Amino acid sequence: MDAERRADPDGLLPLTPVALNILLSLADEERHGYGIGVEVRERTGGKMRLGPGTLYGSLKRMVDGGLVEESEGPVEEETDDGRGGYDAGRRRYYRLSGFGERVLAAELERLDGVMRTAQAKGYFPSRRGASSPGEA
Helix, strand or coil: CCHHHHHCHHHHCCCCHHHHHHHHHHCCCCEEHHHHHHHHHHHCCCCCCCCHHHHHHHHHHHHHCCCEEEECCCCCCCCECCCCCECCCCCCEEEECHHHHHHHHHHHHHHHHHHHHHHHCCCCCCCCCCCCCCCC
16 A cells, blocks of 8 residues: 555545454454454344455455554463464454554544434434334
C-alpha cells in the first residue's frame, strides 16, 4: 500500500464486513487468529463465521496494508488453546496498528452517519416485531 493512501484512512472506506469485524475484535486486546474467529462468532451471535481461508487471507492483507501488526502475544510458555491442546507459543498474535485504529474510527464514524440518516428519514431496522415506515 502506498504511503499516500495509508495517510488517509478514508481511502480504505467502506470496509468489508470481514475487515470491520476483525478490527473490532482487536480493538480491546491482542488475539491469535483462532481467537479472532471465536470472538467474532460470539459477538455476532453466530451470524458471522470466519472460515480459515477468509480469516487468514484477510489478516495477511491487513498486515500488508498496515492495519494490523503481528505481536508477541501473552508471555506464558504454554497456554490452553481452547480446543484441548497447548499452543506453546506457536500461534501468531495480532494487534491494531495506529493506522488500523484510525481506519476503524473513520469507519465507525461513517456508519454512525448512515444510522443518523436512517433515523432522520424515520427508518430504523425493526426490533422485536416493530414495523418500519411503509409497513402496516
